[in-house]
Amino acid sequence: MANSFSVIGTSIGKKVSMAMTGLFLCTFLVVHLVGNVSLLSDDGGLAFNAYTDFMRSNVLIRIMEIGLVVGFLGHIVFGYMVSIQNKGARPKSYSNLASQANNGWFARTMKWTGTLILIFLVIHLKSFWFEFGFGDPQVAQYGDAAYKDMYLIVKEAFSNWWYVLFYVVTMVFLAFHLNHGVQSGFRSLGLSDTKYRRILQSLGSVFAFVMGIGFALIPILMYVKHAS
Numbered sequence: 001m002a003n004s005f006s007v008i009g010t011s012i013g014k015k016v017s018m019a020m021t022g023l024f025l026c027t028f029l030v031v032h033l034v035g036n037v038s039l040l041s042d043d044g045g046l047a048f049n050a051y052t053d054f055m056r057s058n059v060l061i062r063i064m065e066i067g068l069v070v071g072f073l074g075h076i077v078f079g080y081m082v083s084i085q086n087k088g089a090r091p092k093s094y095s096n097l098a099s100q101a102n103n104g105w106f107a108r109t110m111k112w113t114g115t116l117i118l119i120f121l122v123i124h125l126k127s128f129w130f131e132f133g134f135g136d137p138q139v140a141q142y143g144d145a146a147y148k149d150m151y152l153i154v155k156e157a158f159s160n161w162w163y164v165l166f167y168v169v170t171m172v173f174l175a176f177h178l179n180h181g182v183q184s185g186f187r188s189l190g191l192s193d194t195k196y197r198r199i200l201q202s203l204g205s206v207f208a209f210v211m212g213i214g215f216a217l218i219p220i221l222m223y224v225k226h227a228s
């Protein structure tokens with residue numbers, strides 16, 4: 001009888017694994033965006049610093065972070081495997097034909113938009129996550145409460161126009177990636193039969209748009225607010 005590892009090794013197994021990790025990462029994006037909105041509060045960073053302090057000190061969240069790392073690594077590895085497999089397979093595999101008929105350009109550029117997001121992620125984690133954990137951040141005092149000043153690190157990063165531009169451009173690619181990725185993920189999980197195909201396709205596009213605009217607006221608004 002086939003065990004779960006041999007199923008994952010099959011072509012459909014890799015696509016399903018990519019879909020599951022991808023859709024899991026989408027839930028992370030929603031939580032991350034909602035948390036980041038507190039950067040826009042007019043409170044000297046209190047809400048955002050309290051939020052990052054909670055995220056960093058809560059044991060349950062730390063355990064979930066392991067899932068996040070596994071999710072990202074799995075998605076990247078399966079993504080490249082599927083991409084290599086599609087290239088080496090028949091000139092037009094079923095999934096290629098379906099993708100091209102539906103969403104040609106977005107489908108064909110998934111590998112490149114994914115790679116750009118990966119490069120972004122390395123720079124992003126170095127600037128924020130690493131600085132917070134292993135750098136020497138200042139301490140912000142709010143009455144009796146004291147937090148590592150993550151808000152200041154983000155504010156200083158987004159006071160550089162080129163850094164803001166880097167974020168905005170990457171968020172366009174993130175939106176492109178999600179636009180095809182979400183509906184393709186639903187299809188790999190067998191949720192997208194003809195009846196729901198259009199709805200799930202629209203859902204993917206709306207999600208991509210909201211994430212792209214949401215994540216791009218934060219650096220823009222912070223730049224505008226603090227540049228003057």
Ligand code: HEM
Pocket residue numbers: 032036052055056068117121124125128129130132133150154167174214215216218219
């Ligand atoms: C406006 C855009 C964004 C801002 C301001 C932002 C801000 C931050 C900050 C401050 C941290 C460090 C939090 C901590 O150390 O606890 C962080 C971590 C992280 N960010 Fe972002 N982020 C943005 C967009 C993104 C995007 C688009 C992705 C994914 C494609 C992403 C993925 C991550 C990951 C994986 C972590 C590490 C996990 C974590 O600590 O929660 N971020 N981000």
